[in-house]
Amino acid sequence: MLEIKNVSKSYGNKLANDQITLIIEPGDLYGFVGHNGAGKTTLLKSIAGIINFEKGDILVLGKSIKDEPLEVKKLIAYIPDNPDIYESLTGIEYLNFIGDVFKVSSLERKDLIEQYANMFELTSVLSHPISSYSHGMKQKLVIISALIHKPKVLLLDEPFVGLDPKASFLLKETFKGLCEQGSSIFFSTHVLEVVEKLCNKVAIIKQGKIVAQGLTQDVIKDQSLEHLFMEIASEV
Amino acid sequence: MYLHLVKVFFKESFSLKRLFGFNLKENKLKTVLIGFAILYALVAFLGGFGFLFFDLAKILSEQNQLEVVLSFLATYTLGLSVMMALFRSSGYIFHYKDYDILAPLPIKEQTVLLAKLTVMILMIYITSIIFIAPIAFGYFYFGDIAFFTVVYFILGFLLAPLLPIVVLSFVSLLITTLTSKLPGAKIFNIIFMFAFFLGIFALTFSVNETEVNPLTGQINMVKGLATYYPMIEMFINSVHHQDHVAFLLYAGISIGVFMLYVLLITNLVKKTNQSKRTAYFNRNKAVTFQSSHVIMTLVKKEFKTYFSVPIYVLNTGLGVVIIIAMSVASLFFKQDIEAFLIETTALNVPLLPLILIVFGFSIVMTYTSAVSLSLEGKHFSLLKSLPIDPHDIMLSKVLFNMLLVIPASILGITLISFALALTPVEIFLLLLLVTGLSTLSSLMGSFINLAVPKFEFSNEVEVIKQSIASLLAVFGGFALLVTFGFLYSLLDKVLSSNMSLFLIGIFLYAISIGLYVLLKPTSRKQFLKF
Numbered sequence: 001m002l003e004i005k006n007v008s009k010s011y012g013n014k015l016a017n018d019q020i021t022l023i024i025e026p027g028d029l030y031g032f033v034g035h036n037g038a039g040k041t042t043l044l045k046s047i048a049g050i051i052n053f054e055k056g057d058i059l060v061l062g063k064s065i066k067d068e069p070l071e072v073k074k075l076i077a078y079i080p081d082n083p084d085i086y087e088s089l090t091g092i093e094y095l096n097f098i099g100d101v102f103k104v105s106s107l108e109r110k111d112l113i114e115q116y117a118n119m120f121e122l123t124s125v126l127s128h129p130i131s132s133y134s135h136g137m138k139q140k141l142v143i144i145s146a147l148i149h150k151p152k153v154l155l156l157d158e159p160f161v162g163l164d165p166k167a168s169f170l171l172k173e174t175f176k177g178l179c180e181q182g183s184s185i186f187f188s189t190h191v192l193e194v195v196e197k198l199c200n201k202v203a204i205i206k207q208g209k210i211v212a213q214g215l216t217q218d219v220i221k222d223q224s225l226e227h228l229f230m231e232i233a234s235e236v
Numbered sequence: 237m238y239l240h241l242v243k244v245f246f247k248e249s250f251s252l253k254r255l256f257g258f259n260l261k262e263n264k265l266k267t268v269l270i271g272f273a274i275l276y277a278l279v280a281f282l283g284g285f286g287f288l289f290f291d292l293a294k295i296l297s298e299q300n301q302l303e304v305v306l307s308f309l310a311t312y313t314l315g316l317s318v319m320m321a322l323f324r325s326s327g328y329i330f331h332y333k334d335y336d337i338l339a340p341l342p343i344k345e346q347t348v349l350l351a352k353l354t355v356m357i358l359m360i361y362i363t364s365i366i367f368i369a370p371i372a373f374g375y376f377y378f379g380d381i382a383f384f385t386v387v388y389f390i391l392g393f394l395l396a397p398l399l400p401i402v403v404l405s406f407v408s409l410l411i412t413t414l415t416s417k418l419p420g421a422k423i424f425n426i427i428f429m430f431a432f433f434l435g436i437f438a439l440t441f442s443v444n445e446t447e448v449n450p451l452t453g454q455i456n457m458v459k460g461l462a463t464y465y466p467m468i469e470m471f472i473n474s475v476h477h478q479d480h481v482a483f484l485l486y487a488g489i490s491i492g493v494f495m496l497y498v499l500l501i502t503n504l505v506k507k508t509n510q511s512k513r514t515a516y517f518n519r520n521k522a523v524t525f526q527s528s529h530v531i532m533t534l535v536k537k538e539f540k541t542y543f544s545v546p547i548y549v550l551n552t553g554l555g556v557v558i559i560i561a562m563s564v565a566s567l568f569f570k571q572d573i574e575a576f577l578i579e580t581t582a583l584n585v586p587l588l589p590l591i592l593i594v595f596g597f598s599i600v601m602t603y604t605s606a607v608s609l610s611l612e613g614k615h616f617s618l619l620k621s622l623p624i625d626p627h628d629i630m631l632s633k634v635l636f637n638m639l640l641v642i643p644a645s646i647l648g649i650t651l652i653s654f655a656l657a658l659t660p661v662e663i664f665l666l667l668l669l670v671t672g673l674s675t676l677s678s679l680m681g682s683f684i685n686l687a688v689p690k691f692e693f694s695n696e697v698e699v700i701k702q703s704i705a706s707l708l709a710v711f712g713g714f715a716l717l718v719t720f721g722f723l724y725s726l727l728d729k730v731l732s733s734n735m736s737l738f739l740i741g742i743f744l745y746a747i748s749i750g751l752y753v754l755l756k757p758t759s760r761k762q763f764l765k766f
Contacts, residue, residue, distance in 0.1 A: 048340040051510050073342035080336050087692060088248045100240050101341050131692050 001026045001184045002047070002153050007056035009042055016042040017053065018208040024153070024184045024201075029175055031195030031216070032188040033225075034205035035233060040188040041081065043205070044157050047186070048078035060153055074102070077146035081157040081188075083138035087131035091122060091141050094130060095148060102149035109148060116144040119170055135162040143171060147178075154178065156187035160194065172198055192225045204232055237343055241351035248334075248694065249355060250362075270688065270704050273711070278366075286370030293374030303476040305375040310396065310468040311461055312367045317360050317397035321404035322432075323547060324697070326412040328356055329405055329501075330508040333694055339509070346502045353401065353498070360397040368393065379476075388474040388483050395490040399467060402497045409508065426546045430557055530624060534632030535639070538608060542636070548604075548611070551700050555601030556644040562594065563648035566655040586733045588662060589724060591652060592669055593717070595645060599673050600713025605637040605681030607706050610690045610699045616766065626763035627756040630682045634755075637678035645670045665737045672744030673720075677713050679751040684708050686762040720744075 002024040009017040016039045024030050034040050045051045047058050049069045058065045058072075065072045085094060092113070099109040117123040120140040130138060139162045146154060154175075160168050175185050175198065189195060195202050196216065202225070203213040211232055212219050220228050293305050329352055332338065338348055372389070379385070411428065462468040467486060474483035528536070542548055609630070612619055619629065649670060653663045690703045700706060720740055727736035 045336075050336055050339040052507075070342045070344065073340055076340065078340035085337060086244060086248050086334070087694075089244065093247075097240060097244055098341075101237065101343060 001028070001061060002186065003057075003059040004043070004047065005057045005059070007043065007046060007053050007058060009039075009046055009051070009053040015208045017046065019056070020205075020208075020210055021056075022203055022210065022213060024186050026182045026184055027179045028184045028186075028201050029179045029199045030184070030186045031199035031202045032186060032205065033190070033192060033195060033202065033229060034188075038205045039208040040205055041157055044078070044155050044186070044188060047153075048076060048155055049073055050078070075152040077149065077151035077154050079142050079146050079154075079156040079159055081161065083135070083142040083162075085130055085138060085142060088129065090129050091126040091133070094141060095126070095145055098145040099148055104149050112148045112150075113144065116147055119174075120144060120167055136164060136167065139163055140167055143174075147174065150183075152183055154183060154185045154187075156185070158189060159187055160189060160191055192229060196220065196225045204229065206232060238347050238351055238354075241343070241348060242354050245351055245355040246358060249359065266688070270708075273708060274704075276711075282366075282370055285367070286373060289371045289374040290377065293378045297378035302375065302379050303472050305371060306472045306475055307462055307468060309368055309371045309375070309393075310471050312371065313360075313364050313393060313396045314400060314461075314465070314468070316364045316367065317400035318404055320356070320360050320363065321397075321401045322408050323429075324356060324359070324408075325401065325405035326408040327695065328352060330409050330412070330505060332509055335509045345506050346498065349502055349505050350498060356401065357397050360401075361394070364393075364397075382478060384478040384480075385475055388478065392471045392474055392483070392486065395487055396467075396471070398490045398494040402493055405501075426543070426549045426553075429546060429550045430554075531628055531632050531635070534624070534629060535636050538604075538632060538636035541608070541611065542604065542640075545611075545696050545700075547697055548607075548700050551706075552602055552604045552607075553640070555598035556640055558601075559595065559598045559641075559644045559648040562598075563651035566652050570655050587656070588665060588733065588737060589721075591666065592737075593721075595648065595666075595670050596673060596717045596720075597714075599641055599645065599670065600677050600717060601710065602637060602641045602674075603677070603681050603706065603709035603713065604640065605633045605678045606684045606709030607681075607699050607703060608633045608636070609682070609685040610693075610703060610705060611696060613691050613693060613699075616691050620763065620766070625756075626759040629763075630686065630755055630759040633685075634678045634682050637681060638674055641674045641678070642671055645674060661734060665734060665741065668741035669737060669744065672741050672748065673716075675748040676744050676751070677709075677716065679748055679755065680712060680716070681709050682755065683751065683758065684712065686758055689766065691766070 002022075004020055004022040004024075007017050007020045008015065018039075020039075020043060022030075032040055032043075042051065046053045047060075047065065049065050049072065060072045060075050063071050063075075086097075089097065095113050096109070099113075104112070113126075114123070117126055120143070122137065122140055122144065125133065125137065130141065133141065139159075143159065146156075159171060163171065172194070179185060199216050201214065202216045202219050204211050204219075212228070216225075219225075289305070289308070292308075293302065296302050296304050327333070329349070332348075332352065462472070467489070470482045470486035470489075473479040474486055609616075646667065649663065649666045652658075653666070658666070684705050688704045688708065690699055690705065693699050723743075724736055724740060727739060731739070
């Protein structure tokens with residue numbers, strides 16, 4: 001589904017991603033962890049076509065983000081770490097905008113928006129300007145905007161930040177549902193317990209390099225992910 | 237998709253809530269009051285500016301040179317396009333603030349770019365139309381209204397910003413790219429922009445010989461510009477002489493160059509948006525742990541914010557720069573000033589009010605206290621969470637504005653007093669009035685900002701230039717000057733000129749003290765509402 005092949009990206013002299021190779025299969029719920037500044041956001045942004053990378057390639061369903069950016073973007077949804085969206089629009093205007101971009105029919109759009117807005121308790125504020133939303137409400141809106149076009153690959157940067165416990169639970173359930181339908185989810189997080197309990201696969205990044213990856217139970221073995229993470233972090 | 241994007245970008249730039257800073261439906265009284273203030277400002281502007289151009293069109297029509305009015309129109313549109321392209325295109329085209337939202341979407345980069353450019357052009361139309369409408373009225377009132385005159389006029393106006401955008405967007409990008417690598421990049425940017433504006437002023441006044449109408453002095457400059465920029469000549473020939481070939485050429489060049497520009501820069505736009513902008517900073521700068529009083533710390537913060545936003549300095553610091561430039565110039569052009577003074581004193585216009593008018597306008601143009609609270613933006617909640625009395629926050633903003641304008645004014649008065657050999661009493665009166673007006677306008681600004689703050693914005697320009705608070709501060713300042721001018725004319729009938737000025741000075745300080753006393757309860761009350 002998503003193939004990251006030897007991707008390297010630098011900012012000046014600093015190598016943010018160093019020859020990263022990862023394969024995310026259909027149905028994978030893939031957790032991506034690492035310390036601040038390790039290169040998680042850079043990789044997610046590279047996959048989403050937000051930033052360019054010097055070496056390697058990224059393929060979604062065999063299509064390269066470098067060669068066919070528009071075709072790849074039609075298959076993915078990216079949720080940034082900061083839901084900084086057009087504040088002058090109302091919630092529904094923003095969802096309609098995304099629906100139009102991804103050519104979601106009115107009927108299908110209505111069903112999905114109603115379903116997810118009810119689920120995340122946003123129905124009553126959809127007609128309000130986004131500027132009146134709290135951080136968590138904006139985060140929920142961005143998540144709904146990503147779900148209404150049924151992406152094959154869902155990329156999320158710290159998706160649980162700002163969400164209330166109920167919304168976090170619902171989001172995890174939604175993740176599971178999407179993966180059961182064959183979509184793949186690749187998300188970064190600092191909440192190691194979520195990865196441990198939710199993800200079938202995990203990758204750990206340190207100073208731009210992938211230092212551990214694979215099935216969650218194979219990576220953590222008989223210890224906790226937190227323990228493993230601290231061990232890796234302390235290695236020189 | 238193009239139209240969808242234009243709609244979204246337009247709404248993001250021009251929504252009423254964004255423009256006013258509050259919900260119009262929920263604040264009806266505020267909306268009505270501000271509506272009246274805007275209407276008053278607009279009528280005053282259109283009336284004054286419109287009268288000048290109506291008069292100019294009449295003079296030119298009598299001399300059979302009505303087409304010169306079109307030169308003015310083209311020059312004003314060109315000037316506004318140049319300024320907007322220079323100051324906005326680097327951020328608006330080459331470094332989108334919403335790039336992270338747009339980039340992952342399956343939309344062609346060229347479509348996004350075209351939509352961005354369209355909204356920028358719409359911004360230019362909206363700003364230009366305020367200046368163009370009175371000029372156009374003068375032209376059409378005295379000219380013949382033929383079908384092609386109207387069509388070519390409208391199309392010509394719509395196409396006018398295209399070439400300036402093409403050229404100035406590169407200049408804008410170049411300046412941003414070059415200066416971002418330098419230490420003190422923002423200061424360099426500010427100096428460049430002031431030099432640019434003072435250059436325009438110098439050019440305007442170097443050829444300005446005021447006769448009946450102040451605009452007649454600009455005719456030579458406006459005519460001269462057409463020889464350097466042939467598009468103006470083509471526009472005039474199209475509209476005034478209904479020259480079809482000239483219009484085709486004008487439209488062809490504008491559209492052709494612009495389309496070529498869109499095609500060629502798409503990749504550059506992608507590259508600049510993807511690149512991380514890193515400003516120069518001194519890694520070896522020593523860390524200090526100096527403590528200071530809370531108000532001093534807040535004033536220091538104001539200074540930091542001020543010089544980190546070049547557009548803030550440019551818009552609110554121009555008055556200070558004019559005071560300094562004018563005062564220094566007074567030392568070098570002493571004879572010209574003396575000749576001018578002999579002329580004006582012959583007309584019984586006293587010297588001190590003349591000097592005060594110039595200083596007054598420059599002082600009220602320095603309105604940081606009217607926008608600095610709004611500029612806290614999303615950080616306002618952080619400031620509010622700290623154990624600082626709202627009064628101290630507002631006081632620091634008032635003090636900052638006073639620190640900007642008062643030292644420059646004192647320096648200006650010292651230099652002018654030396655150049656014009658003023659008496660100690662005259663110097664004292666000038667100092668009293670200038671410091672009084674600076675204090676009053678600074679306090680007035682803080683009350684305006686407390687009444688109509690605007691914490692939501694994507695670009696500081698929205699607060700500094702386009703907010704209701706900034707409009708009220710500038711026009712309110714002008715109204716203040718007119719009021720004191722009127723008061724002077726009344727007092728002058730019964731008292732000596734110096735005594736009238738002294739009383740006005742005392743009055744300025746009395747109102748300032750009243751406002752200072754009111755600032756504490758008002759700021760505490762307003763902060764609770766935000």
